[in-house]
Amino acid sequence: MTTVSMIPASLPLWHLDTPYPSQDQMCYPDGIEHILAHDGRTDILPFLHDVTIAAHEGRIYIAWYNSTDAEICGSSLIRGRHSDDDGKTWSEPFSIVGKIDSAEEHFVPANLFIHDGYLHATITEMTGKNMTSSVHLFRKGEGDTWSRVGQIQHGFICNTPPIRLPDDPTGVSSTSRYISPAWMPMKNSTPAFPAVLLSQGDDISAEWEPVLLFDPLNPASPRIRCPETTLRVDGNRVFAFVRNDTGPAWVFSSDDFGRTWSSPQHFAPMSVGNSKLFAGTLSDGRRYLIYNEDRGYFERSLLVVAFTAPGESQYSKVYKLFDGVEPAFDRGSKWFYPCAVEQDGFLFVACTLQEPSDQRSAVLAKIPVGSL
Amino acid sequence: MGVRAPKVMDRRFFLKGLGALAGGVALAVTGLGRAVAGVGGVFGAALGPCSSQRRSLILHSLSRIGSMTPDQLERALFESGLSEPFDLGGELSSMVEEGLLGQSVSADGLIYKLTSVGPPAGHTSIDPVLDNLKQQFEAERDYIAQYTESSTGVVPLFLSIRRGPAILMKVNLIVPDVQTAKTVTRNWRKNAHRTHQAVWDSIGEGLPFPKI
Numbered sequence: 001m002t003t004v005s006m007i008p009a010s011l012p013l014w015h016l017d018t019p020y021p022s023q024d025q026m027c028y029p030d031g032i033e034h035i036l037a038h039d040g041r042t043d044i045l046p047f048l049h050d051v052t053i054a055a056h057e058g059r060i061y062i063a064w065y066n067s068t069d070a071e072i073c074g075s076s077l078i079r080g081r082h083s084d085d086d087g088k089t090w091s092e093p094f095s096i097v098g099k100i101d102s103a104e105e106h107f108v109p110a111n112l113f114i115h116d117g118y119l120h121a122t123i124t125e126m127t128g129k130n131m132t133s134s135v136h137l138f139r140k141g142e143g144d145t146w147s148r149v150g151q152i153q154h155g156f157i158c159n160t161p162p163i164r165l166p167d168d169p170t171g172v173s174s175t176s177r178y179i180s181p182a183w184m185p186m187k188n189s190t191p192a193f194p195a196v197l198l199s200q201g202d203d204i205s206a207e208w209e210p211v212l213l214f215d216p217l218n219p220a221s222p223r224i225r226c227p228e229t230t231l232r233v234d235g236n237r238v239f240a241f242v243r244n245d246t247g248p249a250w251v252f253s254s255d256d257f258g259r260t261w262s263s264p265q266h267f268a269p270m271s272v273g274n275s276k277l278f279a280g281t282l283s284d285g286r287r288y289l290i291y292n293e294d295r296g297y298f299e300r301s302l303l304v305v306a307f308t309a310p311g312e313s314q315y316s317k318v319y320k321l322f323d324g325v326e327p328a329f330d331r332g333s334k335w336f337y338p339c340a341v342e343q344d345g346f347l348f349v350a351c352t353l354q355e356p357s358d359q360r361s362a363v364l365a366k367i368p369v370g371s372l
Numbered sequence: 373m374g375v376r377a378p379k380v381m382d383r384r385f386f387l388k389g390l391g392a393l394a395g396g397v398a399l400a401v402t403g404l405g406r407a408v409a410g411v412g413g414v415f416g417a418a419l420g421p422c423s424s425q426r427r428s429l430i431l432h433s434l435s436r437i438g439s440m441t442p443d444q445l446e447r448a449l450f451e452s453g454l455s456e457p458f459d460l461g462g463e464l465s466s467m468v469e470e471g472l473l474g475q476s477v478s479a480d481g482l483i484y485k486l487t488s489v490g491p492p493a494g495h496t497s498i499d500p501v502l503d504n505l506k507q508q509f510e511a512e513r514d515y516i517a518q519y520t521e522s523s524t525g526v527v528p529l530f531l532s533i534r535r536g537p538a539i540l541m542k543v544n545l546i547v548p549d550v551q552t553a554k555t556v557t558r559n560w561r562k563n564a565h566r567t568h569q570a571v572w573d574s575i576g577e578g579l580p581f582p583k584i
Contacts, residue, residue, distance in 0.1 A: 013484065128530040128544060131518055133479045154479040187481030188443045188519060210477050215468065217461035217482070218441060349418075 015316035034328035040359035050109030055343035059173035076106035094144035181229035194227035519553035
């Protein structure tokens with residue numbers, strides 16, 4: 001944690017010699033396919049959000065949270081589906097945790113990741129909307145059964161999956177740690193703040209150590225209402241991209257595997273709206289960042305992905321993923337809260353579709369990596 | 373459930389232990405926990421406590437009560453009348469940076485605790501107020517009142533009474549702003565037991581109050 005500067009600098013994450021394209025100039029990648037993975041219009045549960053995706057033993061898994069009423073109202077539970085044919089067909093929904101008929105029990109949201117050959121999920125439990133109480137770790141067993149293997153922290157929310165950190169050659173940071181982005185909602189007079197959680201090496205069911213990106217009580221700290229965070233790990237350097245509802249998105253950087261963090265910075269000219277981002281890395285070394293282009297407050301109709309060149313740090317290319325009314329579905333027009341995984345030469349980007357009829361569905365963009 | 377003053381000096385309580393820190397100003401707290409030493413509160417004058425006085429109060433309160441959230445510290449220092457309001461967040465933040473306080477995280481949010489540096493000596497005269505607050509905070513573990521923000525601009529408020537793992541009553545309210553939420557939160561902690569009784573009286577049709 002460091003003292004926060006009042007004047008945010010800009011981190012040059014966009015390639016300086018490349019003009020950032022206007023929204024009109026952005027194109028879809030060749031061969032992109034739009035897939036409806038879970039149709040909220042025909043589901044008993046009207047509210048769906050925060051789709052997560054993972055590839056495990058040749059299968060694509062997605063999971064999300066449903067609420068029985070509006071967002072985190074009634075009860076909220078984690079469900080998912082899987083596909084054995086790269087998204088062409090999907091299993092019936094399975095349940096990870098939560099019950100439809102429970103009162104005021106909320107599991108929101110889930111983040112799938114693979115550890116030790118097993119599919120895992122970090123899942124936050126709440127006692128009311130944003131009243132977070134604990135972060136649990138779940139593991140998939142036989143078939144579609146899931147079991148809780150431990151409580152790994154208290155009242156944080158994790159919106160994107162943990163990432164394995166590389167070994168620290170200095171030995172200061174323990175090896176084989178996972179780092180998970182997290183944030184804590186406002187708790188009475190303490191404002192919301194972003195953080196990372198660090199696992200105790202390979203023992204991921206033990207309590208993870210929280211590291212705050214800044215002290216939320218420091219008068220110079222930014223006030224961020226929903227600091228949903230995603231991480232990019234470049235060796236010992238970690239970037240944390242944080243949603244901002246009152247201006248451009250923030251990025252924090254750490255040069256010591258997430259132990260200490262820089263002051264918040266912006267990353268113009270990338271134009272990020274107030275929604276969750278997702279950072280990832282392709283198998284060929286290209287970094288990517290998925291976000292809603294800024295079209296106004298809560299206007300989440302254009303979801304895009306920016307790429308670096310292999311081994312490069314700065315993004316230099318942007319593609320559209322979903323834009324307004326999509327012909328494949330003949331409807332739209334809000335696509336948001338992305339999560340992505342690479343499998344079999346494709347990048348699968350999952351996100352929430354706000355249906356015109358007010359339900360929400362889980363959709364995917366399937367992109368041949370060779371076309372990017 | 374207001375803060376009760378110690379039964380000394382006509383229900384006024386002089387904080388002799390802080391006298392040196394406060395430049396010799398005697399401090400008085402009424403039975404309602406309000407400072408009666410003028411606009412300057414317990415530190416006198418309109419200037420309020422200086423940084424060393426603030427820190428001393430914070431450290432001693434944590435030493436007597438134990439780890440606290442910022443909200444509990446606010447109540448311990450300001451609502452009990454031990455100090456005029458000051459920028460508690462800024463002071464806590466500086467003290468953490470200087471290693472005077474430890475900062476950790478619980479389900480209730482940030483928690484502040486003493487480090488090995490330890491508290492300054494010599495504030496025992498305010499201990500009765502702090503002991504009373506400690507009891508109050510312990511009792512409030514069963515009276516839960518929390519509010520948060522939502523994207524709709526209104527403030528959801530979650531009030532409950534627990535006994536062990538059982539939830540005896542839960543009330544969810546929507547209020548228009550954080551200030552209202554603060555007021556309701558404070559009043560819930562003071563009056564939850566009375567609310568529970570009143571609700572039962574209106575719907576229990578004369579049946580005995582449920583003992584769980």
